[in-house]
Amino acid sequence: MSFSPVIPxxxxxxWKFLGRSMQAQQAAFAASATxxxxxxxxxxxxxxxxTAEDLVADRRLLKIALGAFGLDTDIGNRFFxxxxxxxxxxxxxxxxxxxxxxSYADFSRAFGFGDYAVPRTVLSDFPxxxxxxYSQRQFEAAVGVADNSMRLALNAQRELPKLAAKTSSEMxxxxxxxxxxxxxxxxxxxxxxPASFSASNVDAQVANLRRKSExxxxxxxxxxxxxxxxxxxxVKMYLLRAQSxxxxxxxxxxxxxxxxxxxxxxxxxxxxx
Numbered sequence: 001m002s003f004s005p006v007i008p009x010x011x012x013x014x015w016k017f018l019g020r021s022m023q024a025q026q027a028a029f030a031a032s033a034t035x036x037x038x039x040x041x042x043x044x045x046x047x048x049x050x051t052a053e054d055l056v057a058d059r060r061l062l063k064i065a066l067g068a069f070g071l072d073t074d075i076g077n078r079f080f081x082x083x084x085x086x087x088x089x090x091x092x093x094x095x096x097x098x099x100x101x102x103s104y105a106d107f108s109r110a111f112g113f114g115d116y117a118v119p120r121t122v123l124s125d126f127p128x129x130x131x132x133x134y135s136q137r138q139f140e141a142a143v144g145v146a147d148n149s150m151r152l153a154l155n156a157q158r159e160l161p162k163l164a165a166k167t168s169s170e171m172x173x174x175x176x177x178x179x180x181x182x183x184x185x186x187x188x189x190x191x192x193x194p195a196s197f198s199a200s201n202v203d204a205q206v207a208n209l210r211r212k213s214e215x216x217x218x219x220x221x222x223x224x225x226x227x228x229x230x231x232x233x234x235v236k237m238y239l240l241r242a243q244s245x246x247x248x249x250x251x252x253x254x255x256x257x258x259x260x261x262x263x264x265x266x267x268x269x270x271x272x273x
Contacts, residue, residue, distance in 0.1 A: 003028065003029045003035075003139075004145070005018070005025050005029075005139075005142050005143050005146055006025065007143065007146045007147055010149075011239050011240060011242075012243075014150065015235065015239055018143070018150060025139075026136075029135070029139045029142060030135055035135065035138070038064060038134075041060055041061070042061060042064050042127060042131060042134075043131075045060075045061055046126065046127055046130070047122055049061065049119070050119060050121070051113060052081075052085035052111075052113045053082060055085065055111070056078040056081055056082045056085075059075065062075055062078075063075055064130065064131070064134050065130065066081070066107070067134045067137055067138060068107075068110075068130045068131075068134040068137060069106055069133070069137075070103055070155075071103055083095055084099075084107065084108050085107075085108050085111055085113045085114060086114050088108055088109075088112075088113065088115040089105050089108050089114070089115060090114070090115050094108075094114070096108040101179065101180065110130070136158070140155060149238075149242040149243070150239070152185060152186050153186065153235045153238060155186075156182070156183055156186040156187075156231075156234070156235065156238070157231060157235060159180070159183060160183065160225040160231060160234075161225055163176055163183075163222060163225065164222050164224070164226040165223075165226055170210075170220065170221045170222065170223075171206060173222040174210065175202065175206065177209065177222065178198070178202060178209070184198065186235075186238045187234070187238075189238050189241050189242055189245075190234045190235075190237040190238035190241065191208075191213075191237075192212075216233070216234075216237075217230050
């Protein structure tokens with residue numbers, strides 16, 4: 001990756017610096033030659049993609065399509081990806097809806113191969129939509145090379161408010177959190193729960209998360225993450241505790257793996273959601 005973000009400090013101090021310089025650093029990333037080449041190719045080609053088969057056949061397009069949803073490591077699983085796209089998301093029996101990682105459903109819904117007679121790839125604003133998400137994810141990946149705890153924090157800052165805004169039940173939202181390894185890691189660490197927490201059954205995990213959320217935010221409902229002040233508090237506690245555990249000192253290791261989705265991400269949890 002040719003772009004290297006500037007993060008002079010670890011922990012919460014580094015996070016605050018990154019926040020102040022975010023706009024300039026993202027602009028520098030978007031201006032990099034590699035990113036501009038990828039963007040130009042996607043804009044040129046995506047309008048001609050009419051089927052899931054077309055998309056998985058073009059590795060350069062597929063790389064950006066998957067990257068926009070944090071599914072980069074699935075690029076070699078073309079049969080699986082094609083099935084996720086072709087089935088769509090309109091039926092509860094569709095593969096994307098059965099997977100615990102809800103990024104697959106978001107991915108399938110965004111392209112619309114299985115949901116609409118005409119896919120969304122032909123829409124004039126579709127390239128902007130996908131490229132914006134791809135750019136954000138790739139910038140986060142660049143940050144992760146320097147400090148993976150900050151990458152996880154950026155992911156949580158992006159995803160938790162979106163989850164909070166959904167109309168699904170409180171329980172379903174918590175199941176979604178524990179079904180996402182990067183979100184679960186941030187929340188678990190911020191709440192001061194041990195690594196062994198994830199080995200307990202999902203009902204016990206949700207009960208613990210609700211109790212900890214009530215103690216920290218005065219509410220057990222994940223809708224608290226719609227409040228920027230609460231998100232800042234969560235991220236601050238995560239980074240302080242992660243730094244004390246030394247997780248910032250292992251770039252490109254455990255935290256990076258947490259952000260990479262496995263194509264076989266199915267579990268007992270997916271049956272509950």
